[in-house]
Amino acid sequence: MADTSHNGHKAPDSFEVRILRQGGPGQNSYWERHRVKHEQDMNVISVLQRIAANAQTVDGKSVAPVAWDCNCLEEVCGACTMVVNGRTRQACTALVDRLLEDNSKEIELQPMTKFPVLRDLMVDRSRMFRSLQKVKAWVPVDGYYDMGPGPKQSREQQEVAYPLSECMSCGCCLEACPQYTKVELTQRDDESDADFQKRKNAAYDSSFIGAAAISQAVLFNSHPTGKNTAGERLDALMDEGGIQVCGNAQNCVAVCPKEIPLTTSIAKAGRATTIHAIKKWFDR
Amino acid sequence: MAKKRVMIVGGGLAGLAAAMKLAELGIDVDMMSLTPVKRSHSVCAQGGINACNDQTRQLGDSEWKHLDDTVYGGDFLQHQPPVKEMTDWAPKIIDLMDRLGVTFNRTTEGFIDRRRFGGTLYKRTAFAGATTGQQLLYSLDEQVRRWESEGKVKKYEFWDFLGPVLDENGNCRGCIGQDLVSMEIRAFPADAVVLGTGGCGLIYGRSTMSMVCTGSAASRAFQAGAKYGNGECIQVHPTAIPGADKLRLMSESARGEGGRVWVPRAPQDTRDPKSIPEAERYYFLEERYPEYGNLVPRDIATREIFDICVNEGLSVEQGRQCVYLDLTHIDAQELTRKLGGILAIYEKFQGVDPRFTPMKIFPAVHYSMGGLWADYERTAEGGLQLASPVNQSTNIPNLYAIGECDYQYHGANRLGANSLLSCIFSGLIVAPGIETLFESQKGAAADLDASLFSREVKRHQAEHDALLKRPAGHENPYLIHQELGEVMTKSATVVRRNDQLDAAYATVMELHERAKNCSLSDTGNWTNQNVVFTKALLDMFPLAKAIVKGALQRDECRGAHYKPAFQMPSLKCEDHAGRRREAEQWCDRFDENNKKWLKSTIATWNGNEPDITYEDVDTSLITPRPRLYGLVGAEVIEEVWNERQAKRQAASGDQGNGAKTPVVAGAAS
Known part of the structure; x- marks a missing residue:
């Protein structure tokens, strides 16, 4: 039975989903079509769940279920980022009825293009976590014994910091960034896991760090205790692949699902690194 | 000799807290997780974390009262010493998280702001917007990343725990994991294995839990011989947003900030809810529980919402069960500041702005109070012996359980904003215990004969291959x-x-x-x-x-476990003398029931089914008393019960452990 979407348009009984699939790293990708029965309150996750339960293409061919990454389904974990109808976003908040308003025939799903595909819609975003290491995105406390409360902070400070700390490392800002390009390495036959990791880290560290990590550096540089190691974070941002690579396209802020003021962070980091560079020059 | 290592399975709040503390103690940690740890289910916790604080203290609050609220809310099914230790630590844990940079909401003067949560009369709950779990998790994730960059923690993300490795004496010496990308199965020798693998909501199909919360890791430990406690104690959260793929939590903080639950008095009234006059609205929680109102403990709110829809037929919608959760009487800007995160979730998934239109919600499976049986070492004062290797240990030596996957802290019902606390607390406290354990252990697991591990890898590989074939x-x-x-x-x-x-x-x-x-x-x-x-x-x-x-x-009602056939009755007599007599009988029955059922359910796996036995509960600190929320004649029962308690106390003298026998408080009178 057809039901109606929220604005009264009649929803179809079923719809097609076009998915860009890939068996594994280094393999060719290909499009595959599935037909899914329409249900009330569907999102892209429930579409992929239906496909997993009955993995048949529109031609009736049985195929392996589509691999994808997800966890919380509430848009707070960042796992299910993919490219839905050409737009990078979380699959959980991609509501089917809304998508069908744009194109009532089909929904198109692709993996993010800036990260190596592991399989189908699942990509390797470990580079993002490496970037957080590079900018030392943490408060350098002495330890975890009871030392009383942290420094008192004003409500204004909290209201600036909180939006930045909502970054869930989903990668949307990087997918949309013209300067952020894919880094994909293959393990050599004679290479140990540890050596391969080292080589990957080196490649990540010399490539553009991207808006998410820059904004985290700004977050911790504004924290009363985090400030104490601000110089180290600014050094990281001035390193190869640092803030100077940013081309100011401002796509990042437009696609961030948490509406984090990323370009404000980048501007702040830009000013701070300039001052830091001048200071360092005088201190030589 | 190889250096000893700990394997922590699960990188939510509990696992990360344990990793960070172990690293500080100089112990090397491996951490295995189904998902990058920053994406763990802890991020879904919204409302906050409880601790007695400077302000509540001056209004009469104390750590002891937090303990009392927790065990009373849990219907006394939890051992009290671990809870006492937890509530004693709570203020210190808030301080620690504050130092780690958690963006707690602030008062105008710059102190950490607090809100009120269910099951207490004090504003104990610290919060960071409506994404407190996310913010706490991120701070711990950052600290663990710091240790990772120094080589003290090694993460294995996108790995599945297939089971513990037990030696011929039944001691845990490591575990088997499977890489979810390459499907490689390998062994991880470890001198202690800590499970912090969360709840098991996916057993119920759709719940408020994340997709990784299958309970599989706890189950694999259970099948390897670990005891499982109070499995039947599953919390159903009163307020969730129904969805096709999952039931999304609408935090208790919505009620903590003044949200009101109601249905139109006329069944399925089709008018716009905002146009329904006050007199034609049924604020059933406020009417039935005047003292706690919308903030009754979760089990009670859940049952009342269920009852209103299922038994009274007052669901807001015709074909679907739901009630209104209304915030529209509160200033929209204040709502954004205090609840922005959860309100955005509702708007994103329902396409309606809850600041201006009442939300529609219904209960959903939310939390596993039960879990792997865990032990503790009690002090004479009734707290925990810190640094004891017994704390948080399962019955399998060297295998520990922390966080939601243990059964320790919440009894038959968890209070809101106590889970983040129990997760961080159990993670922090397990670390010094493991340090002590290592001092007593001879040799390291990594030096054991490799055949112990290769045999287990082979077994799991064979199972895996058989499934594929x-x-x-x-x-x-x-x-x-x-x-x-x-x-x-x-x-x-x-x-x-x-x-x-x-x-x-x-x-x-x-x-x-x-x-x-x-x-x-x-x-x-x-x-x-x-x-x-x-x-x-x-x-x-x-x-x-x-x-x-x-x-x-379990033929009784206790906390979230509600069996109407065994419910304690309301009093029926109209006159006082009759009620007194009934209340005496009621109290006799209450005592009888506790003798039989105030026990932990302990399941052990026999290969096909769980065998169930019962263990006594340590209630030496606070004497179990009836929960009388909403019962007719509650005040008379309270009177009788208090008289009996006074008599008992006089007869036994001081209990000797500093325990007080409090009188019934918080009844619905």
Whole structure:
């Protein structure tokens, strides 16, 4: 039975989903079509769940279920980022009825293009976590014994910091960034896991760090205790692949699902690194 | 000798807290997680974290009262010493998280702001917007990343825990893991293995839990011989947003900030809710529980919402069960500041702005109070012996359980904003215990004969290969999961009846057999999510059986476990003398019932079914007293019960451990 979407348009009984699939790293990708029965309150996750339960293409061919990454389904974990109808976003908040308003025939799903595909819609975003290491995105406390409360902070400070700390490392800002390009390495036959990791880290560290990590550096540089190691974070941002690579396209802020003021962070980091560079020059 | 290592399975709040503290103690940590740890289910916790604080203290609050609220809310089913230690630590944990940079909301003067949560009369709950779990998790994730960059912590993300490795004496010496990308199965020798693998909501199909919360890791430990406690104690959260893929939490903080629950007095009134006059609205929680109002403990709110929809037919919608949760009387800007995160979730998934239109909500499976049995070492004062290797240990030596996957802290019902606390606390406290354990252990697991590990790898590899080779055309694991979810939701959630539980147990047994016949739609050996899901599904059954059997056998009402056939009655007499007499009988029955049922349900796996035994609960600090929320004649029962307590106290003198016997408080009088 057809039901109606929220604005009264009649929803179809079923719809097609076009998915860009890939068996594994280094393999060719290909499009595959599935037909899914329409249900009330569907999102892209429930579409992929239906496909997993009955993995048949529109031609009736049985195929392996589509691999994808997800966890919380509430848009707070960042796992299910993919490219839905050409737009990078979380699959959980991609509501089917809304998508069908744009194109009532089909929904198109692709993996993010800036990260190596592991399989189908699942990509390797470990580079993002490496970037957080590079900018030392943490408060350098002495330890975890009871030392009383942290420094008192004003409500204004909290209201600036909180939006930045909502970054869930989903990668949307990087997918949309013209300067952020894919880094994909293959393990050599004679290479140990540890050596391969080292080589990957080196490649990540010399490539553009991207808006998410820059904004985290700004977050911790504004924290009363985090400030104490601000110089180290600014050094990281001035390193190869640092803030100077940013081309100011401002796509990042437009696609961030948490509406984090990323370009404000980048501007702040830009000013701070300039001052830091001048200071360092005088201190030589 | 190789250096000793700890393997922590699960990188949510508990696992990360343990990793960070162990690293500080100089112990090397491996950490295995189904998902990058920053994406763990802890991020879903919204409302906050409880601790007695400077302000509540001046209003009469104390750590002891936090303990009292917690055990009273949990209907006294938890051992009290670990809870006492936890509530004693709570203020210190808030301070620590504050130092780590958690963006707690602030008062105008710059102090950490607090809100009120269910089951207490004090504003104990610190919060960071409406994403407190996310913010706490991120701070711990950052600290662990710091240790990772120094080489003290090694993460294995996208790895599945397949089971512990036990030596010939039954001691845990490591575990087996599987890489979810390459499907490689390998052994991780470890001198202690800590499970912080969360709840098991996916056994119910759809719940408020994340997709990794299958309970498979706890189940694998259970099947290897670990005891499982109070499985039947499953919290159903009163307020969730129904959805096709999951039921999304609407935090208790919505009520903490003044949200009101109501239905139109006229069934399925089709008017715009905002146009319905006050007199035609039924604020049923406020009317039935004048003292706590919308902030009654979760089990009670859940039952009342269920009752209003199912028994009284007052659901807001015709074809679907739901009630209004209304915030529209509160200033929109204040709502954005205090609840922005959760309100955005509602708007994103329902397309309606809850600041201006009442939300529609219904209860959903939310938290596993039960879990792996864990031990503790008690001090004479009734707290925990810090640095004891016994704390948080399962019955398998060197295997520990922390966070939601242990059964320690919440008894038969968890208070809101106590889970983040118990997760961080149990993670922090397990670390010094493991340090002590290591001092007493001879040799390191990494130096053991490799055959112990290779044998286990081979066994798991053979199971994996056999699954992949299963012939096509048999059962579909996703459909079996749906059926399991339906039977569990119907029989073992809000209202429990023995005939339904009996039938459900038979169905679960049958589904388990059918699940063993699953065919895979993906027989490849690269990022095969189909085989990983099927394994997790198979491991849901032992826990599902423990939940249903525990519920079936527990013939009483306790916390979230509600069996109307065994409910303590309201008083019926109209005159005072008659009521006194009835109240005396009521109190006798209450004592009798506690003698029989104030016990932890302990399940052990016999290879096909759970065997159930019962263990006494340490209630030496606060004497169990009746929960009288909403009962007719509550004030008379309270009177009788208090008189009896006074007599008992006089007869036994001081209890000698500093314990006080409080009088009944918080009844619905």
